[in-house]
Amino acid sequence: MDFFIQLLTDPIGFYNSHELLVAQMGINAILAISIFVTFYSGQLTLANAGFMAIGAYTTVLLSLYPQWPLPLDMLLGSLLAGAAGVLVGLPVLRLRGVFLAIATIGFVEALLLGVILNVPITGEGQGLKNPTADPLGGIVPILVSIPVLTYLVWRLTRTRLGQAWAAIREDELAASSNGINVPLYKMIAFVIGAILAGYAGALETHINFFVDPTEYGISRTIQILTFAVVGGTSNVLGPIVGAVFLTALPEILRFVRDYRDVINGVILILVIIFRPQGIVGRGGLALIRPRWLHRRGRVRGSPASAL
Amino acid sequence: MGVLLRLSDVIRHFGGVHAVDGVSLEIEEGAIFGLIGPNGAGKTTLVNLVTGYLRTQSGSVRLGTPAGEVELARRPPHAVAGLGVARTFQTLRLYRNLTAVENVLVGMHPRRPDDTLAQLLPLPPLRRGEQERLEEARGLLRRVGLESERDGPRPAWTLSYGDQRRLEVARALALRPRLLILDEPAAGMNPAEKDRVRELIQQLNAEGLTVLLIDHDMRLVMGVCRQIAVLNFGRKIADGSPVKVSSDPAVIEAYLGKEAEKTAAHVPGSEEIDVQAPARAPAAAEPAAPLLEVKELEVAYGAIQAVRSVSFGVAKGEIVALIGANGAGKSTILNTLSGLLRPRAGTARFDRLDLTTASPDRIVRGGLVQVPEGREILARLTVRENLELGAWVRRDGQVVQREIAELMERFPILGQRRNLPAGQLSGGEQQILAIARGLLARPRLLLLDEPSLGLAPQMVDAVFEVIERIHKEGVTVLLVEQNALRALELADRAYVVETGRILLSGTGSALRRNPEVRKAYLGG
Ligand SMILES: Nc1ncnc2c1ncn2[C@@H]1O[C@H](COP(=O)(O)OP(=O)(O)OP(=O)(O)O)[C@@H](O)[C@H]1O
Ligand SMILES: [Mg+2]
Numbered sequence: 104m105d106f107f108i109q110l111l112t113d114p115i116g117f118y119n120s121h122e123l124l125v126a127q128m129g130i131n132a133i134l135a136i137s138i139f140v141t142f143y144s145g146q147l148t149l150a151n152a153g154f155m156a157i158g159a160y161t162t163v164l165l166s167l168y169p170q171w172p173l174p175l176d177m178l179l180g181s182l183l184a185g186a187a188g189v190l191v192g193l194p195v196l197r198l199r200g201v202f203l204a205i206a207t208i209g210f211v212e213a214l215l216l217g218v219i220l221n222v223p224i225t226g227e228g229q230g231l232k233n234p235t236a237d238p239l240g241g242i243v244p245i246l247v248s249i250p251v252l253t254y255l256v257w258r259l260t261r262t263r264l265g266q267a268w269a270a271i272r273e274d275e276l277a278a279s280s281n282g283i284n285v286p287l288y289k290m291i292a293f294v295i296g297a298i299l300a301g302y303a304g305a306l307e308t309h310i311n312f313f314v315d316p317t318e319y320g321i322s323r324t325i326q327i328l329t330f331a332v333v334g335g336t337s338n339v340l341g342p343i344v345g346a347v348f349l350t351a352l353p354e355i356l357r358f359v360r361d362y363r364d365v366i367n368g369v370i371l372i373l374v375i376i377f378r379p380q381g382i383v384g385r386g387g388l389a390l391i392r393p394r395w396l397h398r399r400g401r402v403r404g405s406p407a408s409a410l
Numbered sequence: 411m412g413v414l415l416r417l418s419d420v421i422r423h424f425g426g427v428h429a430v431d432g433v434s435l436e437i438e439e440g441a442i443f444g445l446i447g448p449n450g451a452g453k454t455t456l457v458n459l460v461t462g463y464l465r466t467q468s469g470s471v472r473l474g475t476p477a478g479e480v481e482l483a484r485r486p487p488h489a490v491a492g493l494g495v496a497r498t499f500q501t502l503r504l505y506r507n508l509t510a511v512e513n514v515l516v517g518m519h520p521r522r523p524d525d526t527l528a529q530l531l532p533l534p535p536l537r538r539g540e541q542e543r544l545e546e547a548r549g550l551l552r553r554v555g556l557e558s559e560r561d562g563p564r565p566a567w568t569l570s571y572g573d574q575r576r577l578e579v580a581r582a583l584a585l586r587p588r589l590l591i592l593d594e595p596a597a598g599m600n601p602a603e604k605d606r607v608r609e610l611i612q613q614l615n616a617e618g619l620t621v622l623l624i625d626h627d628m629r630l631v632m633g634v635c636r637q638i639a640v641l642n643f644g645r646k647i648a649d650g651s652p653v654k655v656s657s658d659p660a661v662i663e664a665y666l667g668k669e670a671e672k673t674a675a676h677v678p679g680s681e682e683i684d685v686q687a688p689a690r691a692p693a694a695a696e697p698a699a700p701l702l703e704v705k706e707l708e709v710a711y712g713a714i715q716a717v718r719s720v721s722f723g724v725a726k727g728e729i730v731a732l733i734g735a736n737g738a739g740k741s742t743i744l745n746t747l748s749g750l751l752r753p754r755a756g757t758a759r760f761d762r763l764d765l766t767t768a769s770p771d772r773i774v775r776g777g778l779v780q781v782p783e784g785r786e787i788l789a790r791l792t793v794r795e796n797l798e799l800g801a802w803v804r805r806d807g808q809v810v811q812r813e814i815a816e817l818m819e820r821f822p823i824l825g826q827r828r829n830l831p832a833g834q835l836s837g838g839e840q841q842i843l844a845i846a847r848g849l850l851a852r853p854r855l856l857l858l859d860e861p862s863l864g865l866a867p868q869m870v871d872a873v874f875e876v877i878e879r880i881h882k883e884g885v886t887v888l889l890v891e892q893n894a895l896r897a898l899e900l901a902d903r904a905y906v907v908e909t910g911r912i913l914l915s916g917t918g919s920a921l922r923r924n925p926e927v928r929k930a931y932l933g934g
Contacts, residue, residue, distance in 0.1 A: 255530060262529040263522055270516045273505035280461065280499075282491035282520030282585060 121354070122242060126310045128350045129245035130303050135330040135342030136252050137299035142336045143260060144292035145272030147204045149324045150191060151300040153211035154184040156219060156319035158301030159308045163233045164224060173235070177244075177305040184301020188294040196289050211324060219316045231314040241309035248306070249343075252299070256339045268292055329367070333374045335381020344383050412474050414439040414589055414620050415460065420469035422459055424834070427827075429455040431644035432469070437589075437637075439474065442611060442621045444635030444652075446628075448665050448866045449838025450823055451641040453624045454500050457591050461497050462487040473589070492520045496587035498578040500594050500624075500837040500864065506567040510556065510577050513566050514547040517584030550580040555606055560714075568711040571598045571783050571860070572736025572892075579610070590614065591622045594837065596630050597864050598783065599736055600892040600931050608634050626838075626866050628666070632656060640665060667868035701726045701886055702747070702778075702855055707756035709739070709746050716742040718910040719756070724855070729877070729887040731897040731918065733931055734907035740890040741783050743907070744857045747888075748780040749773045760855060775803050777854035781844050783863065783890075789833025793824055793843060796832050800847030810850065817846045820876065837864045845873060855886045862893045874900060894931040898922040906931075 118125060134151055141148045161180035165171050171179075195206040220228045259265050267288045270278040279285050308314055326349075334345020349367065356366060374381065415437040422430040430452045437443045445453050458464040460471050462485050471482040473493055482490055496517075505513050525539070548558035554576040556562075561569060566577060575595055582590060592611070596604040604627060611621055611634055625631050631638065632652040639649040642664040648655050655661055700723030709717040717739040724730045732740045745751045747758055749770035758765040763776045788796055797817070801810040818825030821842050827835060832843055841864050848856060861877065862870045874896055881887055891897035898904055901918040906927060914921065921927050 258530045259526070262526040263519065263524060264526040266512070266516055267519060269508060269512070270505055270519075273507060274503050276463070276487075277499070277503040277505065278516070279463075279487035280491055280497055280503075281517050281581065282488050283516075284486075284488045 123238070123310070124351070124354055126238070126242045126245055128347050129242070129249055130307050130310075131327075131330060131346035131350045132249055132343045133245075133252060133303040133306070134300060134327045135334065135346035136256055136339060137296045137303065138327050138331050139336060139339050139342045140256060140259075140299065141292050141296040142331055142342075143265070143272065144268035144289055145275075146196070146289060146292065147200060148207045148293060148296065149204050149328060150188075150207035150210050151296065151327050152319045152321075152323040153207075153214045154188060154297040154300035155304035155307075155323070156211075156214060156316070157184040157187050158304030159314055159319070160219065160231065160304075161301075162305040163231055163235075163308045163314055166235050167231075167233070173309070177302065177309075180305040181298045181302040184304070185294050185298040188297030189290070191297075192290050192293045196286065196293060208321065208324065211319070211321065215316060215320060219319075226314075226316075228316065230316055233308055233312055233314055236309055236312045238310045241306065244309075245306050248302070253339055253343065260339065264288070264291065329371055331381075333371060333381060335378075335383040337380060338383065341381050341383035345381065348382070412439050413437065414441075414474045415622070416470075416472045416474075416479070417456075417460070418470050418472075420456070420459055420471060421467045422455055422464060423467060428644040430459060433641065433644070433646050434469075435639055435646070435649070437620060437622060439620055440615070440618065441637055442615050442623060442635050444631045444638035445622060445624045445641065446626070446631055446638060446655075446665065447641035447647075449842070449864075449869055450836040452644040453641055454593055454836060455644075456641070457497060457593055457622075457624070459483075460490070461495060461591065462490040475588075488520070491585060494585070494588035495591065496582035496585040496589070497591040498575070498582050498593055498595060500597075501840070502571075502574050502578060504566040504574055504577060504581070507565055509563050509565055510551060510569065510580075511544065511547050511558075511562040513577055513581050514550050514584045515543060517581035518543060518546070521586060547580075547584065550583055551577070553583070554580045554610060556580070564711075564714065568714065570737035571741065572603060575599070583614075587619065589620045589622065591624075593624045594626065594864055595623070596625055596627055598860055598892055600733070600894055601629070602930055603736055603892075604630050626864065626870075628656070628867065665866060665868065667871065700724055702758075702760050702888065704743075704747070704758045705756055707743065707746065707758060708754045709742050709751055710754050716910055717746070717753075720907070720910070720912055721756075722905055722912060722915070724886060724888055726886055727881075727884065728902045729881050729889060729900055731889045731891060731894075731901035731904040732907050733891065733894040733897055733904060733921075733927075734913075735930075736892075738907045739910040740907050741859055742910075744780055744859050744888070744890060745782075747773075748778060748857060774851065778857065779848050779851040779853035779855075780857040781848035781859060781861065783859035787832045787835075787840050787843050787847070790831055792829050793832055793835070794828045796843055796847055797824075797850055800850035801852070804850075804852055813850060817849070821846060821872065838866060838869060841865055842869065842873070845876070849876070849880060853885060855888065856880070858887060858889045858891075860890060860892060862891060862896065870896070894927075895922070 134155065137151055158180040161183045162176045165176035165179060166173055191207070191210050195203060195210070198206050267278065267283045270281065270283055271285055271288060275285050330345035330349060331342040333349060334343065335341030352366070413436045417433055417435045420430055420433050433456060445456070447453055455464065459466050460482060462482065466483045472479045473482050473495065475493060480493065505516060508516070522543070548562055551558040551562055556573060556576055561573065566574060569577060575598065579592065579595060596607045599607065608630055611623065615621055623631060623635060635652060637650070638652055638655045640647050640655055640661050647660050647664060648658045656666070702724040704723070705721045707717055707720045708715070720743060732743065734740055742751060746753050747765050749765060749768055753766050760773070760776060760778050763773065765773060768776070788799065791799070794814070797814050804810055818828065823839050824843060824846060827839065832840065835843060845858070845861055848858070858877070861873050865873060870893070877887060877889070878900065889897055889901065898918040898921055903915065904918050904921050905912050906914040906921065914924070914927070
């Protein structure tokens with residue numbers, strides 16, 4: 104409760120005392136945008152944490168060794184994640200649904216176990232110290248990025264490209280009869296998602312003094328997926344709301360901190376049962392309302408959501 | 411005029427099934443070319459080979475373009491579309507959750523400049539193109555007979571089956587194609603609506619579009635095509651003018667069957683024969699103690715009221731038909747009765763079961779089974795597994811096995827393909843499967859939504875025979891059918907549904923003689 108009271112009565116004080124939390128919300132929001140892009144094109148990909156790791160390590164290594172300027176490091180980190188996206192995408196994007204999800208998880212595990220934990224330059228399992236981090240300054244690019252990326256992705260869903268994604272999500276076969284190059288457009292979505300995840304990873308290294316390889320495993324992947332499921336995927340605001348809400352939750356529920364994961368799980372289940380389209384469903388933000396309240400006079404079996 | 415599409419010796423087998431087995435065809439530029447043949451003859455497979463969905467095993471498919479002939483056989487579907495070949499799908503493939511207008515907008519994709527980056531910044535001059543496209547999309551909806559104001563903003567899945575077919579045509583036209591392939595565009599429409607499809611095809615053709623038309627409605631095909639090819643078991647058994655094809659003994663034997671006489675009559679220039687059937691003894695009027703009783707039923711999709719205050723009853727042992735135009739609300743009524751939709755108001759009672767609140771599975775166990783429009787079979791299960799699931803609620807396993815064997819004998823195409831995944835059946839074969847599955851549930855009340863959809867003339871006869879037989883065995887039937895003449899011949903009583911209301915009711919024979927009904931639904 105204190106949390107909300109302070110947020111409402113003293114926003115500046117709140118910001119000062121919760122900077123890390125705000126930064127984390129922002130990073131998670133960018134990750135949420137990244138998974139939204141692939142969802143929007145109908146693909147269940149779970150490689151975001153892996154691309155994040157690529158962005159993070161590249162950025163830190165470039166600022167440690169060649170000591171290039173940070174914005175350049177971040178740019179290269181994101182682009183390298185995108186390039187990895189092309190390489191991973193070529194074989195796995197032929198798969199669909201659960202098979203695609205499993206293949207992309209496989210990529211994350213292979214990257215983590217095969218490269219990050221074994222290559223000396225990444226500090227092997229020990230992680231990497233990042234003395235150049237700047238927790239206070241690092242929050243600024245995060246806060247600036249969110250509105251810009253939200254706007255761009257929102258616009259993107261309305262362009263020729265976004266329309267093609269929606270068509271592919273609805274029916275791949277029909278989309279190709281309309282002249283849409285399905286493999287190409289799926290790849291574009293996958294790579295944009297990878298770049299955004301890499302960018303989130305790069306930003307994160309700037310607020311932490313330490314790059315911890317265990318941060319980029321399956322549990323992070325699942326967390327990102329949860330943002331999208333809880334928030335909803337019918338428009339870009341859904342996953343962002345999901346990310347902010349789920350990141351803030353442990354703070355709000357400080358008094359039951361030990362049961363954090365349990366509570367996260369319960370929320371996920373409640374959303375799936377009562378509001379399968381997510382908090383932000385079709386037609387904007389809606390309150391959580393049990394289905395049986397409007398049983399009569401309603402068409403059952405609403406159209407399948409993004410997946 | 412040159413040849414627009416040239417197929418030479420095209421072969422595609424699936425294991426032992428010779429779906430397309432050495433077909434050669436030439437479609438002239440500017441023609442309306444008809445492709446007919448029994449269910450499973452290979453028509454859709456041929457379309458899939460032309461449009462890049464399937465690879466040919468041998469032979470060539472060449473498209474005439476301004477820059478000379480190009481081979482289509484190795485091109486992916488989107489590239490074929492890019493060359494100006496548009497198609498519709500026999501089993502509808504709309505973007506169900508996108509609106510009608512959005513569906514058409516997607517259809518413009520290949521001829522629209524890639525302005526994605528510019529569009530990220532919504533400056534007014536860039537918006538103009540958007541407005542123009544929107545106007546064009548609305549124009550295309552009107553062109554195919556949809557109302558752009560009312561239907562444009564609706565999600566595609568809420569449109570009636572016939573309107574969804576129209577929307578597919580509009581989406582295909584959005585490509586501004588040079589060749590338009592229509593795979594059963596008039597399925598699920600009544601004769602008057604089919605006439606509108608015919609007019610549309612003729613108009614488009616007059617504007618220079620070449621059309622390849624597949625349909626089982628001989629009135630449509632014979633009336634509109636100048637050149638027809640007939641397939642049977644993957645081979646071309648005849649081609650030529652409608653007159654020549656419709657009098658060819660091989661075609662009559664393989665495809666037309668009893669319809670042959672009527673078919674000849676559909677060829678323009680020959681005299682229309684009267685297809686009056688002998689009148690049956692009129693049955694009783696509204697039943698006193700009906701098995702199914704519907705009162706003041708109202709159903710809506712969001713803001714759109716699909717069914718308005720509909721009341722009717724079906725007595726035990728009756729066959730009752732609902733006829734009416736597309737989008738009149740007939741399927742909505744059936745879907746409400748089987749518990750898939752919930753009414754906004756009114757009651758529906760089957761025996762003692764309240765259909766407005768009971769769950770769909772409870773309704774099936776209560777003895778009310780629906781065969782839905784557009785064959786919702788389980789694509790990955792085999793034909794046999796689909797049939798066995800149809801009998802899921804029954805406990806008499808041995809009898810079920812015997813009935814399955816009987817059905818496979820009656821419909822040999824099911825027997826031959828019993829171990830094939832149902833999704834690989836042809837459109838008509840799937841329809842037969844869906845009906846057979848409904849029969850196996852041994853319902854007390856069977857709801858049939860468009861049983862003749864996509865069936866070859868001979869197959870329609872077989873299906874109507876089966877309906878008659880199970881009716882004799884005591885099953886009550888509520889039938890929705892666009893082949894209104896056949897439905898009224900079979901039905902004891904019928905209701906005419908228009909814009910969500912019941913306009914008329916009466917015995918089948920009375921309605922068949924009613925001049926208004928004849929004009930609106932029986933095609934003259
Ligand atoms: N992918 C596939 N695998 C196996 N068999 C197939 C496959 N696709 C089609 N077939 C078979 O090929 C035959 C021809 O099918 P096709 O869909 O071309 O028939 P059709 O002429 O369009 O029939 P209808 O009038 O019923 O639509 C059918 O017997 C079908 O079972
Ligand atoms: Mg077919």
